[in-house]
Amino acid sequence: MMSTIASTSTLASMEGVTRRFGKTLALNGLSLEVVEGSVCGLLGPNGSGKTTAIRSLLGLSRINAGSASLFEMPLHSRGFASAVRQTGALIEGPALYGRATARRNMQIQARARGLRSAGPEIDRLLELVGLSARADSKTRGFSMGMKQRLGLALALIGSPRLVILDEPTNGLDPAGIVEMRELIKRLPESGVTVLVSSHLLAEVELMCDRATIIDRGEVVADGTMAEILSEAGAHGGYRIRVAAAEVQRAAATLSDIGLQVEAVESRELPADAPIRELAVTGPIEDGSQINVLLAGAGIYVSELRRDDPDLESVFLSLTGGPDGSGGMRDVG
Amino acid sequence: MSAELLKIRSMPTPLWCLIAVLICFVLGLAGTFAWGTGGDESGVIDLAIGFPLGIASIVFGVWMFGVEFGQNTQRRTLTADPRRFRLVVSKVLALLFCLFLVTTLLHLLALPLYDLAASRHDQSISIQEITRAGLASLLTNVVYALIGMAFSLIVMSMAGGMTIALVFIYIIDTLIPAIPKVGDYAMGPALAELTNNIRGYETDLFGYEIEKAGVTAAIIVAAWVIGLLAIGTFRLIRSDVK
Numbered sequence: 001m002m003s004t005i006a007s008t009s010t011l012a013s014m015e016g017v018t019r020r021f022g023k024t025l026a027l028n029g030l031s032l033e034v035v036e037g038s039v040c041g042l043l044g045p046n047g048s049g050k051t052t053a054i055r056s057l058l059g060l061s062r063i064n065a066g067s068a069s070l071f072e073m074p075l076h077s078r079g080f081a082s083a084v085r086q087t088g089a090l091i092e093g094p095a096l097y098g099r100a101t102a103r104r105n106m107q108i109q110a111r112a113r114g115l116r117s118a119g120p121e122i123d124r125l126l127e128l129v130g131l132s133a134r135a136d137s138k139t140r141g142f143s144m145g146m147k148q149r150l151g152l153a154l155a156l157i158g159s160p161r162l163v164i165l166d167e168p169t170n171g172l173d174p175a176g177i178v179e180m181r182e183l184i185k186r187l188p189e190s191g192v193t194v195l196v197s198s199h200l201l202a203e204v205e206l207m208c209d210r211a212t213i214i215d216r217g218e219v220v221a222d223g224t225m226a227e228i229l230s231e232a233g234a235h236g237g238y239r240i241r242v243a244a245a246e247v248q249r250a251a252a253t254l255s256d257i258g259l260q261v262e263a264v265e266s267r268e269l270p271a272d273a274p275i276r277e278l279a280v281t282g283p284i285e286d287g288s289q290i291n292v293l294l295a296g297a298g299i300y301v302s303e304l305r306r307d308d309p310d311l312e313s314v315f316l317s318l319t320g321g322p323d324g325s326g327g328m329r330d331v332g
Numbered sequence: 333m334s335a336e337l338l339k340i341r342s343m344p345t346p347l348w349c350l351i352a353v354l355i356c357f358v359l360g361l362a363g364t365f366a367w368g369t370g371g372d373e374s375g376v377i378d379l380a381i382g383f384p385l386g387i388a389s390i391v392f393g394v395w396m397f398g399v400e401f402g403q404n405t406q407r408r409t410l411t412a413d414p415r416r417f418r419l420v421v422s423k424v425l426a427l428l429f430c431l432f433l434v435t436t437l438l439h440l441l442a443l444p445l446y447d448l449a450a451s452r453h454d455q456s457i458s459i460q461e462i463t464r465a466g467l468a469s470l471l472t473n474v475v476y477a478l479i480g481m482a483f484s485l486i487v488m489s490m491a492g493g494m495t496i497a498l499v500f501i502y503i504i505d506t507l508i509p510a511i512p513k514v515g516d517y518a519m520g521p522a523l524a525e526l527t528n529n530i531r532g533y534e535t536d537l538f539g540y541e542i543e544k545a546g547v548t549a550a551i552i553v554a555a556w557v558i559g560l561l562a563i564g565t566f567r568l569i570r571s572d573v574k
Contacts, residue, residue, distance in 0.1 A: 059414050060407055060573040084414045095408035097399070100342040108342070111335035112412035154408065 009036050010072070011162045011193050012057055012087075017066035019052055019217075026052040028217040029066065034162065034195045037188050041208035042197040045319050049217035050197040051092055054166050058089055070162070085113060088160035090168055094151025098140030102131055102150050105139060106157060113158040125153040129183070144171030152183065156192075163187060165196045169203060181207050201315050215319040229314055237281035238290060239264070241303040247276045253297045254280055254290065275302055335412075336396075336426035345395045349388040350434065356384035357438060361449050368453030373461050374531055377446065381438050382469040389431060389473035390497050393480030396423045397568075398490030407573045416569045420485075420561075427481065431473045439466035468527040475523055476501060478557045485564025488571065522552035 012034040019027040026049045034040045044050050055061035057068050059075055068075045070083035096105055103122060110118035126132050129149040134142070139150060148171055155163050168184065169177045184207055187194050198204050204211050211228060213221040221228045242250045251261040259282035266277045280290060287304050294301055340346045360380020369376045400406040409419065439462050447457045479501060484493025501520075508518035515521075526549050534541065 055407075055572070058411055060410060062570075062572060081413065081415050084411060087411070089407075089411040091407055091411070095403065095405040097339065097342065097403060097405060099344050100339075104338070104342045108335050108338050109408070109412055111338055112409055114413070116334075 010034065011036050012068075012070050012164075012195060014053065014057060014068045015066055017053070017056055017068055018064045019049075019056060019061065020064050026217050027056065027063070030214065030217055031066075031219060032212045032222070034193060035210070036161075036193050037191075038209045039184060039188060039194040039196065039207055041204035041211035042195060042214065043201065043204050043211050043315065044197075044199065044214040046199055048199075048214050048319070050199075050214065051166055052217075053214070054089075054091060054164055054195070054197060058084060058087070058091070058164065060091070085158070086161050088155030088157065088163040089166075090148075090151040090155045090164070091166045093144075093167075093170060094147045094154065096139045096142075096147060096150065099138060101136050102126065102139055102142075103135045105150065106153060109154050109157050115158055118157065121157065121159075125156055128156075129153045130179070145173060145176040148172055148176075148180065152180070160192065162193045162195070165194065167198055168196060169198070169200065177203070213315060213318055220318040221314070237279055237307045238284065238287050239277055239279055239303075239305050239307045240290060240294075240301045241269075241275050241277050242294070242299055242301055244274050244276045246299045247278065249297065250278060250294055250299050253294060253299065254278075257293065258282055259284065259290075279307060333422045333425050333429075335409075336422050337429070339399065340426060340430060343395075343399060345399065346392060346430070349392050349395075353381075353384045353388050353434070353438065356380055357442070361445055364446055365449035365452060369450050369455050369457070371455075373450070373455070373457045374465055374533075377439075377442060377457070377462065377465040378469070378531075380446075381442060382465060382472065385435060385438070385469055386472050386476050389477040390480040390501060391494065392430070393427060393477030394484045394490065394493040394497055396427055396477075396481050397484040397564075398493050401484070401488050401493075401574075402490040404574060410573055417565065420565045420568065423481065424478070424561075427477055428474060431477055432470065435466060435470045435473055439463075439469070464531045468530040471530065472523065472527055475519075475553060475557055478561055479519075482557070482560035482564040485568050486560070488567070517552055517555075519553055519556040522549040525549040526553060 010033055012032075014030055014032050017027050017030045018025070028049075030049065030053055032042065032053070042050050042053065052061060056063045056075075057070065059080060063075070070080065070087055073079040073083040097108065100108065103126070106122040106125065107118070110122065115121075123132070123135075126135050129152055131146060131149055131153065134146065139147065142150065148168060152165070152168060155165065165184065169180050172180055181203060184194055184196060196204070196207065205225060208225070210224045211222070212219055213228065240250070247263065251263075254261045259280050262279045262281075264277050264279045269275060269277060284290065287306065291301060291304055357380060360376060363380070364376055400409060410416065413419070443457065443459060443462045446462075450457055476497075480493065480497040483497040483500065484490065487493050487496055505518060505520040509515040509521050
């Protein structure tokens with residue numbers, strides 16, 4: 001039987017963790033915290049240090065400086081092994097014994113966790129991830145999606161309180177991604193806290209209560225989605241469409257009351273369209289204000305909609321844009 | 333240890349090792365039936381059972397950790413239980429259990445079957461010969477398997493471990509005795525001294541008289557095995573897990 005560690009609100013934490021691989025600085029004073037009962041996202045471009053952070057947290061990779069703990073047990077302390085045994089993990093894709101069946105893979109993991117009779121739990125988990133029908137098939141014939149789902153089942157064996165998933169939707173088709181996302185979102189209902197890493201923004205936005213965005217081994221944003229958007233200075237605005245002939249007048253009318261107006265290109269509107277789109281930002285409480293103001297000036301909008309900031313735009317602005325300039329840092 | 337035994341039961345490499353050993357067993361039995369033992373009962377048992385078991389033990393020993401490196405399952409094993417030294421102990425115990433089981437069963441099986449086959453030529457194989465051959469084989473198998481395991485840990489690779497273990501046991505270890513002074517501490521001659529004494533041989537393959545095995549030979553063999561295993565374990569504990 002597993003020993004139980006006292007309940008705590010912070011299940012995993014890293015404080016100022018630094019990890020170098022030769023001249024490459026993979027983690028640069030990284031700090032993060034996983035609060036009990038949450039689905040916490042670890043977001044970053046490829047090569048930003050997400051997997052290294054997760055490996056360090058689980059004691060698989062050494063750290064050069066800083067501290068990490070699971071269930072308040074510091075890395076490599078006496079109680080750390082017990083803390084790891086209360087943690088399920090899926091790191092860099094599922095590690096499966098290809099010549100063994102799905103069920104046998106589960107049995108091996110159960111035994112390695114010290115569980116003797118895990119038969120009913122194995123059946124339940126295989127059912128949960130939709131692999132009951134293939135339970136007795138060798139996993140080398142599995143598709144990537146099936147392997148990922150089995151990886152999740154392996155991570156959940158032994159009823160862990162914390163599950164750490166590294167890019168769990170890699171290799172899944174769109175339906176599989178939705179399925180996996182729903183599975184992960186439901187985990188806190190059964191008392192499981194989740195730390196999930198991804199470079200897919202929509203995934204994190206839809207799945208997670210809070211997120212830590214890292215770039216080049218450093219935290220660039222941390223908090224709930226709303227906090228991240230707000231800290232990044234991303235304010236919402238409105239998009240309006242007016243007749244092309246009225247663009248100048250509409251812009252001047254809105255600028256007069258202190259709003260910022262910018263003409264934007266829309267893929268939906270061809271260059272010669274009689275309508276133009278404007279992005280309006282500034283201190284507006286309600287979109288109807290814009291409508292009232294422009295109507296008062298004799299300008300009638302054909303469309304008015306909110307233009308909410310999304311995690312993608314924040315992420316790109318925080319991590320150096322879409323040119324893939326993120327990644328690890330050379331310290332040589 | 334039970335997780336390790338389950339892996340052994342589930343994977344093909346241990347099974348193929350067993351099949352190869354059983355094929356040699358049957359071929360040896362057929363040879364004994366056809367031509368008898370030629371007056372060297374112990375030699376027949378060594379050739380048909382001991383030698384194949386020795387090679388299979390190297391492969392099996394390398395495989396114990398090699399399978400984790402080869403399939404990248406080490407991280408999964410260590411996230412189930414991160415105690416790396418304990419993992420080494422579990423694998424060593426599972427390895428010893430399997431070697432003891434297979435070596436004992438094959439020699440127990442050989443006693444009636446080979447004796448029956450030899451009786452066709454008015455020859456016999458005694459319990460004493462089988463017991464001596466079995467004990468010598470068990471010692472060799474344990475040493476070879478642990479050396480194989482140690483090399484797979486040191487190089488952290490299945491193929492690399494296999495190559496280096498075979499090169500060490502069949503080439504390097506046979507060359508070390510040629511080095512003055514250092515050669516006195518080679519593993520191969522020390523192990524041969526121990527196994528020849530267990531078998532009750534008085535002369536070696538070339539007709540030279542065999543010395544009585546002393547504590548020194550046992551210490552030399554143990555030092556090689558423990559030393560290499562310690563280096564491998566240290567490497568496992570200190571390394572990042574892929």
